[in-house]
Amino acid sequence: MSELVVKNVTKRFGGLTAVNDVSFTVRGGEILGLIGPNGAGKTTLFSCLTGFHRPDGGSVEFEGRDIAGWSPNNICSIGIARTFQVVQILQGMTVLENVQVGAFLRHPGAAAARDKAIKVLDKVGMSKRASVKAVNLTLPEKKRLEVAMCLATDPKVLMLDESMAGLTPTEIQEATGMLRQLRKDGLALIVVEHVMEAIMPISDRIMVLDSGAKIAEGTPGEIAKDERVISAYLGDKYVKRCKV
Ligand SMILES: Nc1ncnc2c1ncn2[C@@H]1O[C@H](COP(=O)(O)OP(=O)(O)OP(=O)(O)O)[C@@H](O)[C@H]1O
Ligand SMILES: [Mg+2]
CATH class of the missing domain: 3.40.50.300 (P-loop containing nucleotide triphosphate hydrolases)
Structure with a gap:
């Protein structure tokens, strides 16, 4: 451990x-x-x-x-990953794309990063919001998205x-x-x-x-x-x- x-x-x-x-x-x-x-x-x-x-x-x-x-x-x-007290997400990108950014760390190919991002969104219960632009999320959703971005880096x-x-x-x-x-x-x-x-x-x-x-x-x-x-x-x- x-x-x-x-x-x-x-x-x-x-x-x-x-x-x-x-x-x-x-x-x-x-x-x-x-x-x-x-x-x-x-x-x-x-x-x-x-x-x-x-x-x-x-x-x-x-x-x-x-x-x-x-x-x-x-x-x-x-x-080692952290979230921020004032959320640091990519407001103009979709939820899925934001998580994909994190996934690129260990999955350099776009398709593999996308697959990883889909799995992570499922884990945090945000699959239904995958195609929503981050700017349109509520603040609690933005915070959850940031957790997902972290988790995508394993x-x-x-x-x-x-x-x-x-x-x-x-x-x-x-x-x-x-x-x-x-x-x-x-x-x-x-x-x-x-x-x-x-x-x-x-x-x-x-x-x-x-x-x-x-x-x-x-x-x-x-x-x-x-x-x-x-x-x-x-x-x-x-x-x-x-x-x-
Ligand atoms: N970049 C900075 N430059 C100067 N002072 C800073 C900086 N960042 C934090 N501080 C000061 O350091 C102290 C600790 O701040 P910090 O933000 O770490 O507290 P915190 O425990 O996270 O508080 P909160 O519960 O309000 O989030 C505060 O006095 C703050 O004003
Ligand atoms: Mg603080």
Whole structure:
């Protein structure tokens, strides 16, 4: 099983330390939830792990190599994919064509890439939307399309940045069902989400960031009881509302 080992990663923007000495490990067949208040450094951490930012310190080890500072293309090629908090899809192309772009990474021929894209759309439940222009999708559909684009690259590690934002409770059930299936397939998932009802039940472990630093890591049950996490992020209301 693949393992991503992050050690002491730090990222500064001028005088602001957006990610401060963060270490963790995630393995294939596991969902790691990543939570924390706005500005905690979650998206910046994703960008450090996927080549969009070069960390100022620390290492990112995957399959025996330190990939910190590699380009996004090379990181995607070795099997690490991420979605974006603000969706990055090709608005003028159809759903199928968008997914085909991802599939080209491992299927250079157009027909093979198309076949792969069709399979992936089936997996994420978007087959019926294949010929729709991406610009005409709803925001939750755009987010799902971005997940499909990632899956078309056959990742071993998949990082999702608020992919379930804006979903109805029924749609959250569908989305979490898909994530559970991906975990069963052996992927390692890191899931950033503010919707606690979505992330708490599916995560094997939760890591909490606050002001760039990791303040807690544990099972959802442990995290829900953690005084520091309650005061930094969850709040008393959550604890009363949701018994994990
Ligand atoms: N490119 C950048 N240049 C300067 N500062 C940045 C940059 N990107 C992020 N920041 C700052 O780094 C900090 C962490 O931001 P980040 O977007 O990683 O937080 P987040 O945990 O993803 O928050 P949210 O839950 O709102 O998405 C914030 O203070 C943000 O303003
Ligand atoms: Mg973010």
